[in-house]
Amino acid sequence: MKPFDIVIVGGGGAGLYAAMEAMKTNPGLNIAVLSKIYPNRSHTSAAQGGANASLANKAKDDTVEMHIFDTIKGSDYLADQDAVEVLCSEAPKIIRELENMGTPWSRMEDNTIAQRPFGGAGRPRCCYCADKTGHTILQTLYEQCLRKGVIFFNEYFALDLSVDGSRSRGLIAMNIKTGRIEAFPAKTVIFATGGYAKMYWNRSSNAAGNTGDGQAIAYRAGIPLKDMEFVQFHPTGLRKSGLLVTEGARGEGGYLVNALGERFMSRYAPEKMELGPRDLVSRSLETEILEGRGFDSPAGKYLHLDLRHLGADLIKSRLPQIREMCMYFEGVDPIDEPIPVRPTAHYSMGGIDTDNFGRTVMEGVYAAGECGCVSVHGANRLGGNSLLDILVFGRIAGRAAAEEAGKFNPAPISESEVLEKEQELRSFMQPSGHYERYGSLREELGQTLGLNVGIYREASKIRKGIEDLVALKERFSHVRVFDSSDVYNTNLLQVLELRNMLDLAETVAAGALVREESRGSHTRTDFPTRDDANWHKHTTYTLEEGRPKLGYKPVVMGRYELQERTY
Amino acid sequence: MSDSTIQHHEDSRDVTFRVHRFNPQVDSKPYFDDYTIRLEKGITVLRALNYIKEHVDASLTFRAFCQAGICGSCAMRINNMSKLACTTQVWDELEKSREPDIIKVEPLRNLPLIKDLVVEMDPLVDKMKSYSNWVDSKMSEENWGKKEFLVSEAEFLKYDKATDCILCASCVSECTILRANREYVSPAVLLKSYRMNVDSRDSIHEQRLAGLVKDHGVWDCTHCYRCQESCVKHIPIMDAIHGIREDAIAERGTKDTSGARHAEAFMEDIEKKGKLVEATLPIRTNGVVWTMKNLLPMAFKMVLKRRTPPPPPLVKSTKDIEKFRAEFKEMTGHVAKDHAKKPGE
Ligand SMILES: Cc1cc2nc3c(=O)[nH]c(=O)nc-3n(C[C@H](O)[C@H](O)[C@H](O)COP(=O)(O)OP(=O)(O)OC[C@H]3O[C@@H](n4cnc5c(N)ncnc54)[C@H](O)[C@@H]3O)c2cc1C
Ligand code: SF4
Ligand code: SF4
Ligand code: FES
Numbered sequence: 027m028k029p030f031d032i033v034i035v036g037g038g039g040a041g042l043y044a045a046m047e048a049m050k051t052n053p054g055l056n057i058a059v060l061s062k063i064y065p066n067r068s069h070t071s072a073a074q075g076g077a078n079a080s081l082a083n084k085a086k087d088d089t090v091e092m093h094i095f096d097t098i099k100g101s102d103y104l105a106d107q108d109a110v111e112v113l114c115s116e117a118p119k120i121i122r123e124l125e126n127m128g129t130p131w132s133r134m135e136d137n138t139i140a141q142r143p144f145g146g147a148g149r150p151r152c153c154y155c156a157d158k159t160g161h162t163i164l165q166t167l168y169e170q171c172l173r174k175g176v177i178f179f180n181e182y183f184a185l186d187l188s189v190d191g192s193r194s195r196g197l198i199a200m201n202i203k204t205g206r207i208e209a210f211p212a213k214t215v216i217f218a219t220g221g222y223a224k225m226y227w228n229r230s231s232n233a234a235g236n237t238g239d240g241q242a243i244a245y246r247a248g249i250p251l252k253d254m255e256f257v258q259f260h261p262t263g264l265r266k267s268g269l270l271v272t273e274g275a276r277g278e279g280g281y282l283v284n285a286l287g288e289r290f291m292s293r294y295a296p297e298k299m300e301l302g303p304r305d306l307v308s309r310s311l312e313t314e315i316l317e318g319r320g321f322d323s324p325a326g327k328y329l330h331l332d333l334r335h336l337g338a339d340l341i342k343s344r345l346p347q348i349r350e351m352c353m354y355f356e357g358v359d360p361i362d363e364p365i366p367v368r369p370t371a372h373y374s375m376g377g378i379d380t381d382n383f384g385r386t387v388m389e390g391v392y393a394a395g396e397c398g399c400v401s402v403h404g405a406n407r408l409g410g411n412s413l414l415d416i417l418v419f420g421r422i423a424g425r426a427a428a429e430e431a432g433k434f435n436p437a438p439i440s441e442s443e444v445l446e447k448e449q450e451l452r453s454f455m456q457p458s459g460h461y462e463r464y465g466s467l468r469e470e471l472g473q474t475l476g477l478n479v480g481i482y483r484e485a486s487k488i489r490k491g492i493e494d495l496v497a498l499k500e501r502f503s504h505v506r507v508f509d510s511s512d513v514y515n516t517n518l519l520q521v522l523e524l525r526n527m528l529d530l531a532e533t534v535a536a537g538a539l540v541r542e543e544s545r546g547s548h549t550r551t552d553f554p555t556r557d558d559a560n561w562h563k564h565t566t567y568t569l570e571e572g573r574p575k576l577g578y579k580p581v582v583m584g585r586y587e588l589q590e591r592t593y
Numbered sequence: 594m595s596d597s598t599i600q601h602h603e604d605s606r607d608v609t610f611r612v613h614r615f616n617p618q619v620d621s622k623p624y625f626d627d628y629t630i631r632l633e634k635g636i637t638v639l640r641a642l643n644y645i646k647e648h649v650d651a652s653l654t655f656r657a658f659c660q661a662g663i664c665g666s667c668a669m670r671i672n673n674m675s676k677l678a679c680t681t682q683v684w685d686e687l688e689k690s691r692e693p694d695i696i697k698v699e700p701l702r703n704l705p706l707i708k709d710l711v712v713e714m715d716p717l718v719d720k721m722k723s724y725s726n727w728v729d730s731k732m733s734e735e736n737w738g739k740k741e742f743l744v745s746e747a748e749f750l751k752y753d754k755a756t757d758c759i760l761c762a763s764c765v766s767e768c769t770i771l772r773a774n775r776e777y778v779s780p781a782v783l784l785k786s787y788r789m790n791v792d793s794r795d796s797i798h799e800q801r802l803a804g805l806v807k808d809h810g811v812w813d814c815t816h817c818y819r820c821q822e823s824c825v826k827h828i829p830i831m832d833a834i835h836g837i838r839e840d841a842i843a844e845r846g847t848k849d850t851s852g853a854r855h856a857e858a859f860m861e862d863i864e865k866k867g868k869l870v871e872a873t874l875p876i877r878t879n880g881v882v883w884t885m886k887n888l889l890p891m892a893f894k895m896v897l898k899r900r901t902p903p904p905p906p907l908v909k910s911t912k913d914i915e916k917f918r919a920e921f922k923e924m925t926g927h928v929a930k931d932h933a934k935k936p937g938e
Contacts, residue, residue, distance in 0.1 A: 050734060063656075064714055066760055067664040123738035128728025128794055130749060130756045137743035155756070161663060162756050169727035172718070180715070203707060233659045266635070269661050324633070354662060354680040357635025465647035508651035511618050514708045517651045 029211035031055040031431035033197050035184045035240055036218030037065025040395025040416035042167035044216050044424030045176045051428035060182045060199055062235060066168045069220050069233040073160025074272060075144060076152040077413035079117035083134055084141035088149040090115050097411060098586050100146045101404025102546035107584030109382050109400040116418045121153050129166040131155050144410045145304060152410040157347060160413060183519055184239060185447055187247040188439045193389045195436045198447050205512025207448045209439040214390045214427040217244060217378060218420060221396035223257055225527040226371035227472025231263055231270040240397040242526035244378045249386045250566040252399040254376035255537030258407060258547045259481050261307040263370020265328040267355050271367060275331060275348050276300040283330040284319040305547060308369040312481040315368065330364035369481055373412060375403045379566055384423030390434060394423040405546025454507040454521055461506035464521050467498055471527060479535050484552045488539040495532050502528055533567040533574045540576055541565060558588050604634040608683060610641060613699040614709050632683055639667055639678035655710040665761035669710045670699040675763035677825050701766035703775060717762055720778060724804055726785040729797040742794050755788035755833060757826040764820035764830060776809040780820035780830050783811060787833035802841060811837045
């Protein structure tokens with residue numbers, strides 16, 4: 027089989043932009059996009075808020091410089107400044123490019139692209155399409171890829187890289203609809219598989235499939251991951267599902283109330299109250315729960331987000347989406363009842379370690395989007411910068427891979443390697459006496475992470491978390507797939523995703539333990555301040571003898587000196 | 594404060610899910626399995642199915658991803674209506690159940706079945722391709738990224754609702770014409786086509802329109818409103834379908850397309866008889882031979898599926914006809930204008 031020039035794993039914003047740009051760079055290339063779901067279903071569609079770019083349509087004095095500074099400060103100075111410069115200076119171009127190809131942006135009165143304020147940004151530079159920005163960007167990119175004739179392998183699940191020394195030969199994947207294991211020999215592979223925040227399971231705002239597959243595949247192939255301990259939490263996730271109740275609810279005047287009936291934010295942010303910065307509000311909710319002032323339910327402890335005093339009219343006119351969500355997913359109408367909420371894992375800053383072109387240490391292997399870590403978000407990403415990240419670095423990786431693809435001719439992937447994979451998957455279905463159920467392992471994974479490696483971290487708890495993870499991995503070796511059919515075996519997929527999450531969870535916990543400081547999203551109660559002298563550096567993780575081996579990388583500095591991060 | 598006061602009070606009850614099963618590797622035909630589980634109020638159908646998969650039967654197969662009503666993966670037929678499992682509350686559904694405490698769950702219709710509740714989506718993607726469901730920009734790619742097109746908020750509002758579509762295929766599953774003819778363009782594809790056609794940045798409006806007026810295209814729609822009623826995003830799909838038709842008549846005239854002749858015949862019926870004689874309509878627009886060849890087989894199929902009443906097909910003046918009237922009044926305007934433009938024809 028003739029090798030593909032580029033195989034892109036993932037059909038979210040990052041993967042589709044990479045595909046488009048690669049075709050634009052060299053239309054003669056043989057490019058394939060593999061995705062475990064139809065590309066238009068990717069999690070990029072969930073982003074409501076928007077994407078940042080200093081177009082200066084709204085605030086005429088906005089500049090790329092200001093965007094750079096906001097991003098670096100927001101990252102708690104852990105972002106690489108050269109990468110941030112690329113991100114922010116490419117931003118206006120990429121937003122216009124999306125506009126030129128048909129993205130339905132909301133408009134200003136002068137008919138230019140509309141912009142609005144967003145957390146942590148000094149100017150209103152968040153470009154949006156109503157409250158469906160990610161969805162419309164993803165639709166547009168998918169439409170354009172169809173127009174350009176990109177070849178899609180929809181509902182294919184990437185299993186592993188085939189590695190030949192320091193190079194990849196391509197990818198091994200499963201056709202979900204037939205269950206067949208297939209080799210995808212490729213000169214270059216781009217991972218664009220999205221984030222890993224779903225490992226916190228029902229304490230996560232993420233889609234069920236945001237299980238860090240690309241990161242886990244890279245990690246197993248010996249490619250280092252970076253800054254995995256940084257996971258962003260959002261203060262108000264719905265109790266049962268973790269789904270997001272957006273900041274709009276508090277913006278309109280919603281109260282956060284504990285089981286004693288107190289508006290507890292008065293303890294933590296007496297002036298700003300419910301409108302304090304995201305990480306502070308998250309920590310406040312968590313404290314209330316930990317100190318026993320939360321409500322109890324079979325689905326876990328929670329607090330109330332109370333909108334009732336706003337009145338039915340305001341709720342119906344200004345917050346219709348939020349109301350609908352509460353009714354759909356929690357069975358609660360916020361006009362009559364308070365909304366049960368708790369903090370929810372939302373975004374993964376860490377990922378596959380790449381340079382500013384998306385290249386990893388393995389020749390021919392690239393990563394982009396939430397699954398990569400360039401790093402532009404450092405210890406904390408700003409709202410609206412993630413969509414931007416996937417677009418800018420998706421495009422850069424697509425171009426780089428297209429330029430490189432001509433240069434190599436990878437060795438073929440042997441049939442025995444494919445057979446081995448087949449047998450490995452079969453073994454999950456063979457009964458072997460004692461067995462474990464996927465559901466309970468996954469539940470426990472989410473629980474221990476939330477409890478021990480969640481918002482508040484401290485050495486003893488993280489150690490407990492690591493012990494739990496080791497035990498879970500042992501139990502995973504007995505996990506059983508009960509569905510033995512080849513066709514559309516979602517039971518098998520869930521188990522494979524769980525394996526990926528377990529591998530990555532170990533790196534998250536290991537990083538959380540070793541980083542003895544508090545920076546951005548990472549809060550150590552036993553080390554409550556930022557420690558630049560010892561910890562102004564990236565962590566990296568390489569798989570060695572089944573465990574993560576830690577390493578460090580300096581942060582690339584530039585114009586901006588370290589400062590305390592206050593708002 | 595004691596625990597019992599903090600405890601949120603929850604209703605709970607036993608619910609049976611009657612689920613469509615089919616594994617092509619072992620089953621010769623589909624069947625139903627009943628799963629009875631105890632649920633608390635506030636649970637969605639998707640969460641209930643997840644529970645069944647995890648605790649009762651791991652082989653139960655369905656699609657789900659975002660669990661938040663935005664990705665479109667989990668569309669299925671619940672109590673005989675296509676909708677998203679993740680945004681459907683079990684308690685609401687129980688009120689609609691025909692048999693008490695039983696919720697029927699089936700795969701979408703009009704798309705090939707793969708397994709249990711999973712259907713093939715490729716036919717929909719293929720139609721998006723054949724009807725050019727993308728903006729083909731007036732700006733050449735080399736110039737992209739340099740400056741914005743200026744687009745008014747008024748134009749944005751024209752396609753704002755249409756861009757809500759998450760391609761869940763609920764409307765596809767409910768479409769009356771697709772039941773008889775799977776080659777029919779599909780409501781979601783008409784919606785997307787309309788969205789592209791009204792975008793001033795697009796350059797292939799005419800080409801797209803030419804495709805839409807061909808066989809299996811926009812003129813095949815029966816105006817049953819079923820798609821719009823089932824749309825999970827409450828998109829006024831019929832506005833899009835009317836929009837395309839109006840456009841077709843305005844731009845392509847009345848004589849050159851069978852669709853437009855169809856419209857004229859409709860108008861005559863409604864105007865002269867106050868009734869719609871469906872059976873004679875195709876004959877008048879396409880001629881007898883064409884009708885025998887193309888439409889009769891389909892009509893038989895539709896009768897078999899009880900979609901149209903058996904002959905004599907005199908449709909009573911119902912609410913639907915009222916709707917037709919209103920629509921065609923609107924169209925009359927266009928046709929009249931068109932005639933005025935081409936007096937010689
Ligand atoms: C609720 C929510 C709201 C958000 N709001 C905003 C916002 O307002 N602004 C902002 O900037 N960011 C926001 N974000 C973050 C942003 O949406 C994501 O970071 C971004 O969309 C990720 O895009 P991606 O292309 O990297 O990955 P995704 O869109 O997640 O795509 C991943 C792709 O990889 C594929 N894939 C994964 N594993 C495999 C495998 N094993 N085999 C084959 N294919 C695979 C999937 O099928 C999918 O196509 C939000 C996130 C959430 C959860
Ligand atoms: S109105 Fe037309 S497109 Fe919609 S369901 Fe009826 S026949 Fe199908
Ligand atoms: S038009 Fe509505 S029902 Fe049809 S695919 Fe789009 S969102 Fe789903
Ligand atoms: S799972 Fe995404 S719409 Fe239901």
